[in-house]
Amino acid sequence: MAQQRRVQLSTQRPTSTVCVLGTELSLDVCGSAPKDAVAFHVQGTPGVKLYVVHETQSVKLPSSVCRWPLAAGTEVLLAMDAPSKDVGDEKVRISYFREAGGVPVGRAMLYLTCVEVSLDTDAGRSGAVSRTLLDKATWTWGPDGHGAILLVNCDRDDPKAETLDNQDTAIRSYADLKDMSQMVLRTRGPRTIFTGHRLLLHVDFSDADKVGVFYGGNSIALEEYKHVLGGSKLAYTVKPSRHQEESIFYVEGLAFPDVGFSGLVAFHVTLLESPEKGLLETPIFTDTVVFRVAPWIMTPNTAAPLEVFVCSVDNNEDFVAAVGAMAEKTKCPLTICPLLENRQDRWIQDEVEFGYVQAPHKTFPVVFDSPRDRGLKDFPVKSILGPDFGYVARQAPEGASSLDSFGNLEVSPPVTVQGKEYPLGRILIGSSFPRFGGRRMAKAVKDFLVAQQVQAPVELFSDWLHVGHVDEFLSFVPAPDRKGFRLLLASPSACYQLLKEKQEEGFGEAVMFEGLKEVSKPTINEILANEGLRKFNNYVQSCINWNRDILKRALGLAESDILDIPQLFRGNVATGAEAFFPDMVNMLVLGRHLGIPKPFGPLVGGQCCLEERVRALLEPLGLTCTFIDDYFSYHVLSGEVHCGTNVRRKPFAFKWWHMVP
Structure with missing residues (x-):
């Protein structure tokens, strides 16, 4: 339904008003009628469409009825089809009559000027601003949804700048403008009308700290672009140009969706009528557009790798070389964080998580910096931001725990669960339930992840581990069949089963950790006879089984979607579990190439039986297994290959706005 505005008339003097294209004016015919008038006649110039609403019927004029009764509920509606060329160039005349009189007892004249005022965005999500018949004041999800999208301008296009682009109120480069979404104000009609009217672009007080708006007038010079809305600036008066019908505004997001901010932001343009001096202006028309701030999106292991990260620290040259060789196989660039920047902190998986933001006109990667803040804490800002x-970062004012490291933040590939689609997968985080009083991920981090809406998080139980990260017991690898992936779970029971097989085949005296100096070398027989170790691994298996059931429900998985990777753990219930030998699920996945921690399992026929079993599970899926020695450089420090590497991956082909959360 068109916006409608009531207009008072007078038989004493002519009335002048503005009609905005696409709106209706409701004329108060009864309010201006002379005392003894009982009927009226209405006529207008050709540019005015007139309707009489009488007894709930709407009749387009001219009609066969010449005079209309002045009854309660009778109204005259008018609309106009095209902007005026001159002020007051269209008019409507209403004549009032007594009961039987042929001569009017009064006349009301209305002079009309039609103007076009329209605020437009890329509501159709095509990548360009266009006029639309869609409801611009609403935002809807799904493939048939509509509503514009805004990126948080959290990169740094000018390398000399000290802050993120959205932390200043200046435009430093044309690249900065390209990160922003356009909002176009169109005005047509006689320019002199705007001397008695004012156009106001404004934002709601509650949204003002979430956005910044820049305007350069008719200029393309960067220095002409001024910050006109956002922060403490709630309104901006637009002066329509004599020569241009369009004013282009550039909008940037300042904040991601989070607690208390759904991500929706509204802008309005209001046409104000300036009455005589000393009186306040009155609004006569408002147009509203709505943007949604694009969420931060994680990418799963199954996405194609674009860049591999690893830290160079004392005595890990062989590890860095092995990761480099894997990156080369997949033609993926390798970024080595040097000692000066990592300050002996090798756990790059724990410091950051790579994701991206996307709008129809632009996509770029965004690194999420964890609250852990150890040796690598400056690396994301100094070396990745650009x-x-x-x-983006979130802090843990209550103090960060190990569960705030991003080895404890993973995402599944796309899944469908009981008919509900998760086309961007589901985020997986570790927590302390079903126990009370354990470690949990910081509230600020968890709230942020939930607020993005598009990868609904699932909480798993990871506090049984000494370090407490989900990547210590699960991983995803690509597969050519079924759902396109397999979930890998660490499995003590699969390991005991394998060792029992080898014992029965006569290899009970084969030892673990062959070739490693100063490491005790238990035999298969000794491991199987160690009751304390077996009891502890039964407990570990029960913890992993709990997670297996959650993952099957939350990701819609069947048993055939899961592979059990043989693994033993050591430790106790008080201090938590650690891998007994290098934890093979904690792997680097680069397309079809897997960099797996070398387990140093018992040699059977000259081959490590653990490696052989893992190859037998994964190679039929078309995957290539490379076993990387991380024993002294990572394993003995409570981490493995995945903990010591990170990967920026290709964004999903699926557009997040096409989903329905």
């Missing part, structure tokens, strides 16, 4: 590479 042109078209954004940055």
Whole structure:
């Protein structure tokens, strides 16, 4: 239904008003009628469409009825089809009559000026601003949804700048403008009408700290772009140009969706009528557009790798070389974080998580910096943040625990669960339930992840581990069949089964950790006879089984979607579990190439039986297994290959706005 505005008339003097294209004016015919008038006649110039609403019927004029009774509920509606060329160039005349009189007892004249005022965005999500018949004031999800999208301008396009692009109120480069979404104000009609009217672009007070708006007038010079809305600036008066019908505004997001912010932001343009001096202006028309701030999106192991990260620290040259060789196989660039920047902190998986933001006109990667803040804490800002590479962080004011490291933050590939689609997968985080009083992920981090809406998080139980990260017992690898992936779970029971097989085949005296200096070398027989170790691994298996059931429900998995990777753990219930030998699920996945921690299992026929079993599980899926020695450089420090590497991956082909959360 068109916006409608009531207009008072007078038989004493002519009335002048503005009609905005696409709206209706409701004329108060009864309010201006002379005392003894009982009927009226209405006529207008050709540019005015007139309707009489009488007894709930709407009749288009001219009609066969010449005079209309002045009854309660009778109204005259008018609309106009095209902007006026001159002020007051269209008019409507209403004549009032007594009961039987042929001569009017009064006349009301209305002079009309039609103007076009329209605020437009890329509501159709095509990548360009266009006029639309869609409801611009609403935002809807799904393939048939509508509503514009805004990126948080969290990169740094000017390398000399000290802050993120959205932390200042200046435009430093044309690249900065390209990260923003356009909002176009169109005005047509006689320019002199705007001397008695004012156009106001404004934002709600509650949204003002979430956005910034820049305007350069008719200029393309960067220095002409001024910050006109956002922060403490709630309104901006637009002066329509004599020569241009369009004013282009550039909008940037300042904040991601989070607690208390759904991500929706509204802008309005209001046409104000300036009455005589000393009186306040009155609004006569408002147009509203709505943007949604694009969420931060994680990418799963199954996404194609674009860049591999690893830290160079004392005595890990062989590990870095092995990761480099894997990156080369997949033609993926390798970024080595040097000692000066990592300050002996090798756990790059724990410091950051790579994701991206996307709008129809632009996509760029965004690194999420964890609250852990150890030796690598400056690396994301100093070395990753840059042109078209954004940055976001959340702090843990209550103090960060190990569960705030991003080895404890993973995402599944796309899944469908009982008919509900998760086309961008589901985030997986570790927590302390079903026990009370254990470690949990910081509230600020968890709230942020939930607020993004598009990868609904699932909480798993990871506090049984000494370090407490989900990547210590699960991973995903690509597969050519079924759902396109397999979930790998660490499995003590699969390991005991394998060792029992080898014992029965006569290899009970084969030892673990062959070739490693100063490491005790238990035999298969000794491991199987160690009751304390077996009891502890039964407990570990029960913890993993709990997670297996959650994952099957939350990701819609069947048993055939899961592979059990043989693994033993050591420790006790008080201090938590650690891998007994290098934890093979904690692997680096680069397409079809897997970099797996070398387990140093018992040699059977000259081959490590643990490696052989893992190859037998994974190679039929078309995967290539490379076993990387991380024993002294990572394993003895309570981490493995995945903990010591990180990967920026290709964004999903699926557009997040096509889903329905």
